[in-house]
Amino acid sequence: MNLSINSLNNSAKVLNPITQQNKTPGQAQASFANTLKNAISNVNDLQVLSDKKTEALALGKIDNLHDVMITAQKASITLGATVEVQRKAIDAYNEIMRMQV
Structure with a gap:
């Protein structure tokens, strides 16, 4: 449900060029797409969980404000990090497109 150390380790394995020597370009593309x-x-799961907890707090179903705020902050941070990665990927793509061959 949340981004854990294990998923970061799995991502590091996918991005490691040493382990990519045996893969075809199609397999590497599929692996990157899955990651x-x-x-x-x-x-998305963190955003949905945050929304559910916020709604439950507003309806009085839960009373742990700290948990709701921590969940909302986690969702906010992961979304912000995702947007930054997207920006960097677009910048890298634009830089590649400007290169002369």
Whole structure:
């Protein structure tokens, strides 16, 4: 549900060029796409959990404000990090497109 150390370790394995020597370009692309899809899914799961806890707090179903605020902050931080990664990826793409071959 949240981005854990294990998923970061798995991402590091995917991005490690030494382990990529045996993969075809199609396999590498599929692996990268799956990693990206899982990361976005994790961000979405955190946003949904935050929304549910906020709604439950507003309806009086839960009374732990600290838990709601921590969950909301986690969701906010992961979304912000995702947006920054997106910006960096777009910047890198634009830089590559400006290169002369």
